[in-house]
Amino acid sequence: MSTHPSAVPVRAMLVLGTRPEAIKLAPVARAMAGSEQFEPVVVTTGQHREMLHQMLGLLGVDVRISLDVMRTRQELSDLTARLVQELGGAMRAQRPDLVVVQGDTTTALAGALAAFYEKIPVAHVEAGLRTGVLDNPFPEELNRCLIGRIARWHFAPTARAARHLTDEGVRAEQVFTTGNTVIDNLLWVLAEGTGASAFRTEARRILVTLHRRENQGDRMRAMGRALRRLAHRGDVEIVLPLHKSPAVRDALLPELDGHPGIELVEPLDYLDFAATLAECDLVLTDSGGIQEEAPSLSKPALVLRTTTERPEAVEAGAARLIGTDPDAIVGCAERLLDDPEEYRRMANAGNPFGDGRAASRVLAQLAEDFAADVPVGATAAGPYSAA
Numbered sequence: 001m002s003t004h005p006s007a008v009p010v011r012a013m014l015v016l017g018t019r020p021e022a023i024k025l026a027p028v029a030r031a032m033a034g035s036e037q038f039e040p041v042v043v044t045t046g047q048h049r050e051m052l053h054q055m056l057g058l059l060g061v062d063v064r065i066s067l068d069v070m071r072t073r074q075e076l077s078d079l080t081a082r083l084v085q086e087l088g089g090a091m092r093a094q095r096p097d098l099v100v101v102q103g104d105t106t107t108a109l110a111g112a113l114a115a116f117y118e119k120i121p122v123a124h125v126e127a128g129l130r131t132g133v134l135d136n137p138f139p140e141e142l143n144r145c146l147i148g149r150i151a152r153w154h155f156a157p158t159a160r161a162a163r164h165l166t167d168e169g170v171r172a173e174q175v176f177t178t179g180n181t182v183i184d185n186l187l188w189v190l191a192e193g194t195g196a197s198a199f200r201t202e203a204r205r206i207l208v209t210l211h212r213r214e215n216q217g218d219r220m221r222a223m224g225r226a227l228r229r230l231a232h233r234g235d236v237e238i239v240l241p242l243h244k245s246p247a248v249r250d251a252l253l254p255e256l257d258g259h260p261g262i263e264l265v266e267p268l269d270y271l272d273f274a275a276t277l278a279e280c281d282l283v284l285t286d287s288g289g290i291q292e293e294a295p296s297l298s299k300p301a302l303v304l305r306t307t308t309e310r311p312e313a314v315e316a317g318a319a320r321l322i323g324t325d326p327d328a329i330v331g332c333a334e335r336l337l338d339d340p341e342e343y344r345r346m347a348n349a350g351n352p353f354g355d356g357r358a359a360s361r362v363l364a365q366l367a368e369d370f371a372a373d374v375p376v377g378a379t380a381a382g383p384y385s386a387a
Contacts, residue, residue: 021107026181029060037363044063045110084117091118098152099115101125102124102126104140104143121152127154127156128157138213144309156176162175190274195270203237207299210287211286217247220252224254227284237261284302284333285302294319295318295352302320316350318346318350
């Protein structure tokens, strides 16, 4: 248990390691930096080092500590152990009042676990997402379930995500529905207006993102062949920012490199990615965050996975969960490209993920709890205590 003098800024350590975490924690970091109530301490683990370093400055995020934990083709167990050790050391040196983690990455789990070991309360941004299948996506589903057992504050993006948490036994007074901070950042970036689209023609524009671990190998090669079939139409331009993962590149480059109508580009910085998303007609993705961003810009999204932890977009009609079969991918994409009425229905379905004010709600709740000088620890009477 811990309390905090209300006159002293709350030192908040924000832990991030991947590009999606940076995108979704940037609004929280910017808001904290502009508030007298908080002192943000941003720690990067380098899980996506190249992607992070190209974008954090553009997002207005100042990094206090940079760790170097990545090794080529390292096992998840090795990465997790290294992260917990390095983050634990950073927490002992910085002595934060709370630790903020985002989403479901190995960095997020390790940050929450290290904070628990140091008896520092944890705030989980984008809490409560579930597929109900423990190893799909792997390892993200388990990661977010474990963080849900550790966190003191659960900032859920939607009412459904909040219900998942209370159904699992998290106290209702520790769960807050805020919307998703990715919408905050998308609107901020587009308002900046400095990004450049990767599309180069006036053809129908398809933005593709592929990286999911469970899709790598033969399945991803088959999806590459589906993209080739779409490109053969001759009336589309496909842009695919190629993930840095060697496994992704090994699967996609032999299938797609040099193919007419398909532009393989290096990972785009977020400003350019947002501009590219704003200019596309259709999204094909196995990613998570883009399922939230696409509906905000009225872009139909086909989700190339067998499960999704973001069913709100599917239920709203803004996204479709179509699996990984190449025939299904080509068939669903062509129906949207060729049927204007079906396309309009998806494009106009609306966005269930928020209004762009999620970060302000996160800060308001944290400020209220710390200013009230109430116990905020997660150890003696944590979210899973029967007391």
